[in-house]
Amino acid sequence: MERLNTQLAAASKALDSLSAVPSLSLPATEMRDVAIMRFIYTFEAVWKAARLLLLEVEGIEANSPKATVRESFRVGLLSEKEAEGALVMADDRNLTVHVYNEQLADQINGRVPGHTACLRSWVSAMGKRLKEFKATK
Numbered sequence: 001m002e003r004l005n006t007q008l009a010a011a012s013k014a015l016d017s018l019s020a021v022p023s024l025s026l027p028a029t030e031m032r033d034v035a036i037m038r039f040i041y042t043f044e045a046v047w048k049a050a051r052l053l054l055l056e057v058e059g060i061e062a063n064s065p066k067a068t069v070r071e072s073f074r075v076g077l078l079s080e081k082e083a084e085g086a087l088v089m090a091d092d093r094n095l096t097v098h099v100y101n102e103q104l105a106d107q108i109n110g111r112v113p114g115h116t117a118c119l120r121s122w123v124s125a126m127g128k129r130l131k132e133f134k135a136t137k
Helices: 002-019 028-058 065-074 080-098 102-136
Strands: none
Touching (some): 028 065, 065 080
16 A cells, blocks of 8 residues: 555655646747646656556456547546547557657647646546545455
């Protein structure tokens, strides 16, 4: 359980870092690149926290980002719309890691605010589920 607490705290901290991007004073292309990089590590932290929560709290093994999103939806950590958005996030993360071009970067950057809102909701739902789980123990 301690590992789950640590992973969830790391996801929250990464999300705070991503949320702070609009307040940075950087040129537009640097701001875009910072937003994308923070999105990548935030998505990684959040899906890995969800994977661990699914295992430790729900008894469900999910070993990939998309499997984790699907199982998170199945157990109510994500709404249908959020799950669809999280699957897009997984695709965006894959694209940013494997391919870089200006047009793609601009498109993904345009989706970062929506991604941030979805990640925030997912982290919040995980925190609530963990709190409920601890209360039953």
